Amino acid sequence: MSALTFSLREAPSQRLDLSPLVPERLAGLSATEIAKIELQTTRERVCVGNVFSLRMGDAGEMRIDGHERFDRIGCAMASGEIHVEGDAGIQAGRLMRGGRLTIAGNAGPWAGSGMKGGTLEIKGDAGDRIGGPLAGEMAGMRGGVLIVRGNAGARAGDRLRRGMIVIEGNAGDHAGSRMIAGTLIVGGNVGTLPGYLMARGSIVLAGGHEVLTPTFADCGVHDLVASALMAQYVQPYSGELATRLRQPWRRLLGDMAVIGKGEIFCPPA
Amino acid sequence: MQQLTVNGIRIDDTFAEAFGMRATALVITADSAAWAQQAATTMTGFATSVIACGCEGGIDRELSPGETPDGRPGVRVLLFAVSTAELQKQLQNRVGQCVLTSPGSACYAGLDADERLKLGNTIRFFGDGWQVAKRYGTKRYWRVPVMDGEFICEATTGLTKGAVGGGNIILMGASRQSTLAAAEVAVAAIHAVPDVIMPFPGGIARSGSKVGSKYKGAIASTNDAYCPTLKGAGTTELDSDIASVLEIVIDGLTPEAVGNAMRAGLAAALDFGPERGALRVGAGNYGGKLGPHHYHLKELLP
Numbered sequence: 001m002s003a004l005t006f007s008l009r010e011a012p013s014q015r016l017d018l019s020p021l022v023p024e025r026l027a028g029l030s031a032t033e034i035a036k037i038e039l040q041t042t043r044e045r046v047c048v049g050n051v052f053s054l055r056m057g058d059a060g061e062m063r064i065d066g067h068e069r070f071d072r073i074g075c076a077m078a079s080g081e082i083h084v085e086g087d088a089g090i091q092a093g094r095l096m097r098g099g100r101l102t103i104a105g106n107a108g109p110w111a112g113s114g115m116k117g118g119t120l121e122i123k124g125d126a127g128d129r130i131g132g133p134l135a136g137e138m139a140g141m142r143g144g145v146l147i148v149r150g151n152a153g154a155r156a157g158d159r160l161r162r163g164m165i166v167i168e169g170n171a172g173d174h175a176g177s178r179m180i181a182g183t184l185i186v187g188g189n190v191g192t193l194p195g196y197l198m199a200r201g202s203i204v205l206a207g208g209h210e211v212l213t214p215t216f217a218d219c220g221v222h223d224l225v226a227s228a229l230m231a232q233y234v235q236p237y238s239g240e241l242a243t244r245l246r247q248p249w250r251r252l253l254g255d256m257a258v259i260g261k262g263e264i265f266c267p268p269a
Numbered sequence: 270m271q272q273l274t275v276n277g278i279r280i281d282d283t284f285a286e287a288f289g290m291r292a293t294a295l296v297i298t299a300d301s302a303a304w305a306q307q308a309a310t311t312m313t314g315f316a317t318s319v320i321a322c323g324c325e326g327g328i329d330r331e332l333s334p335g336e337t338p339d340g341r342p343g344v345r346v347l348l349f350a351v352s353t354a355e356l357q358k359q360l361q362n363r364v365g366q367c368v369l370t371s372p373g374s375a376c377y378a379g380l381d382a383d384e385r386l387k388l389g390n391t392i393r394f395f396g397d398g399w400q401v402a403k404r405y406g407t408k409r410y411w412r413v414p415v416m417d418g419e420f421i422c423e424a425t426t427g428l429t430k431g432a433v434g435g436g437n438i439i440l441m442g443a444s445r446q447s448t449l450a451a452a453e454v455a456v457a458a459i460h461a462v463p464d465v466i467m468p469f470p471g472g473i474a475r476s477g478s479k480v481g482s483k484y485k486g487a488i489a490s491t492n493d494a495y496c497p498t499l500k501g502a503g504t505t506e507l508d509s510d511i512a513s514v515l516e517i518v519i520d521g522l523t524p525e526a527v528g529n530a531m532r533a534g535l536a537a538a539l540d541f542g543p544e545r546g547a548l549r550v551g552a553g554n555y556g557g558k559l560g561p562h563h564y565h566l567k568e569l570l571p
Contacts, residue, residue, distance in 0.1 A: 162404060183403070202403070225298075225375050225421045226403065226412050228339045233405035246340075261401070 003083075006052040008065035014042045015089060016051065018064070019072040023080030023099065026059040041071070066105050074101040077118065090127070093120040096144065109153065110134065112146040115163070119237075125150035128172065131165055132158030139180055141165065147237050154191065157184040160201060166238050176203040179262060185234065187241050198255050198262035204230075205266040206244050212264075216254030221268040223248040272549075273567060276539045279549040280566055285437045285531065286554035287562035290325075291356045292349045292432030292522055293386050294379030296332060297368055302342035306331070308371035309344040312363045316348070317468045320478075320489055324350040324359040325434060325520050327466030329379075338377045338408075339421065345379045347466045349434050349520045353386075356428070361391045364422070369395065369413070375421040378408075380522070382427030389413075389422035429522055433562050436465075436519035436527035438534050439477065439495070441511045441549040448513040449473070451538045451546030455517055458537035464526035465519050477516045480555060492553075510548055524562050531564055536571040 004026065016039040026034055035049030048054070052065070059080065064073065066086025073089070074082045078097045087105035094113040102121045103111075109127035112120045113134060126148045131141035132155055140159035147166045148156075154172035157165045160182040167175075167184075173191035176184045179198035185206065186194075192211040195203050204227075231245035249265035271282040297312070299305040309328050316326035329345040337343040348363070350356035368376050369392060376388065389411035393400045396413040402424070403410050409424040438455065442448030456472035459465065467473075482490035493499050494506040495514045507514070517534055521527035531552075538547055552566055 164405070181402075183405075200401070222418055224419055225339050225341070225373075226419055228341070229375075229403075229405070229410065229421060232338060232340060263401075 001058040002055075003061040003063045004057040004059050005055040006048070006062070006064040007055070008067065009051060009053055012046070012051055012067060012069045014040065014044060014046065015069045015071055016046060017041050017072050018070050019075035021048070021062065021064065021082075022074060022077040023059045023062060023082070024078050026062070029059070031056050066103065068106070068108065071108070073103070074099075074120075077101065087124070088122075092122075093118075093146075096120060098144075106150070111148075112141055112144075112165075114139070115141050115146065116143040117163075118144045119147070120144065121147045121149070123149045125169070126152040126156075126167075128153035129155045129158050131156070131160055131163075141182065145237060151188065156186075157182070157203075160184060164233070166234060166241060168238060168241060170207070176201070179203070183230065185230075185241060185245075187238075187244070195255055195262060195264050197258050199259050200261045202230075202262070203264045204245065204249070205264060206241060208267050212252070212266075213255060213257075215257040215260075216252040216264060217256060217260070219251040219253050221248050221250050224251075227265065273570075275570060277543040278539050278547060280539075280570065281549070281551040282567060283552050284554055284557070284563045284565040285435070285552035286557060286560040287433045287435040287437075287524075287527060287564065288560040289430070289562070290349045290351060290432040290434040290520065291353050292347060292380075292429050292520070293356060293360060293426050294329065294522065295346045295348070295360075295364070295368075295388070295426060296337055296343050296377040296379040297346060298332075298337045298339055298341040298343035298375045298377070299371065300341060300373040302331060302344075304371065304373055305342050305344045308368045308374045309346045311371065312367035313346055313348075313466075313468075314367075316359075316363075317470070317474075319349070319351050319434070323355060324348050324363075325466070325468040326359075326363070327468050327472075327520075329464065329466055330460070338423075339375055341375070347379075347464070347520065347522065349432055349466075349468075353428065353430075357386050360386055360388065360426075364388065365392055365395070369415070369420050369422075372417055377421075377423045378426035380427030380429060382429055384428040384430070385425035386428045387424075388426045389424045392420070392422050395420075431524075432520065432522050433524050433527045434520040435560060436521065436531055436562070436564055437516055437553045438531055438538070438566075439514060439516045439551040439553055440538055440547040441507065441514050441551065442547045443510055443512055445513040447546055448515050451541050452515040452517060454541045454546070455534035455538045458533040459517065459519065459530045462526065462530040462533050464523060465521040465530040467517055467519055469516075469518055472517055474516045474518055475514075477514070477553060506551070508549065516553065527562070528564055528569065531566075532569045532571070535566065535569050539571065
């Protein structure tokens, strides 16, 4: 069975909330029923049928044309696959529990916010606070894997609790801020103060760093089994980064401004 | 006793009687195959029989770097005990004293099962608060700081309640040398069978036992019916041409694995021939009433 496809008719006139378009909600619905689902975020009513032309198929495999005004794509999805052909707005894959969400273009801020499981892959760049909590939430991402092939904005992995974030490009300021646990790997450069106020967890700065948080304690260079184990897990998601992980790293313990049980791995030199 | 003859070797029409056991498996890795082997050997020392060792243990097989969780050379170890509580105790004591201590070692689950035993979940306390947990996918690992770096230990490992202990073959020959030679080729053949171990020294036991003793407090004593020096002195199972008897005891994760191992050992001993090896092959049982698993030799012949 072919994929359930949403082709864009014309650019939306307002930001749209695409969170209803997840496999488990659309399974078993007819084209008419899907076309009637409301997506508006303003008083002007917009249904799926107004924005997309539908080609029916297996709801477990969806293809959606992207647009930077499409917010909350794949929000809370639990299974199946969603491929976004283009950009995504804010909160793509927020609270997702399972399945696979792929965004071919760029994603806005809070991509993967609070996600619990599954795999979110952003082939372009991602905005600020990927995986992070919304205001008032205690924890950010708590499971699953979030991959950004391009660059990510500030505070990537804010309050990360569990799971893994892999950024192949650069990350902005305060990467891994307030991390509770989990793993954040950055292949490129990072902005200032990575790991700011992190309690536990691991940050790998494979591409080095400029301004390190002064409250991290240098524990020297080590060839650890832990990085080999991490590399084995990263391998299916990013072969190139996995290869780079299999080398000695300088281990910094911190953030000593809080409980200091987290770690930053950075290149030995 | 009725006997068949294959390749000039007499085969008793009897069966090995084996028992249900609890078992678990571990993967131990190290920077070199030799050090993985060292940790595994140390951990499975003094683990020949549940009679006095608490558990029976041994090395199932060596693992190439591609087969282990951390990409280093490894060894798969199996551990068998009569109860889950005893297996848990033996596991944590042996991993704590023998694997944690071994240079460069790491320890992972070697059995995928729903029921779990604690592995790193008990060893982690050695970290005195410096230990760190990492979860990758569905697996959780503990990183315990030690003097050569870190000891990595998976949080739990699988437990099977369907394991079998006490599969065996008894090799009888004209001399100590020829009987040992036959036993050695059988052991080598059984090493190739997955999911089994032979817990005795080099896989071979020379002091097969019977249940009970004339002395109070001894639960097992020498199997006098198979002692060649007692052939003339009462009940013996041995023929006049037999002067040495050795037993290979096999524990396996499944009844099928034990059967496969006995089949492989039997085939190797028969193939080795009577001139330089065993003249007769038998198996140990207790009349069939004690153990639920019966392995009839005639059904395992090549």
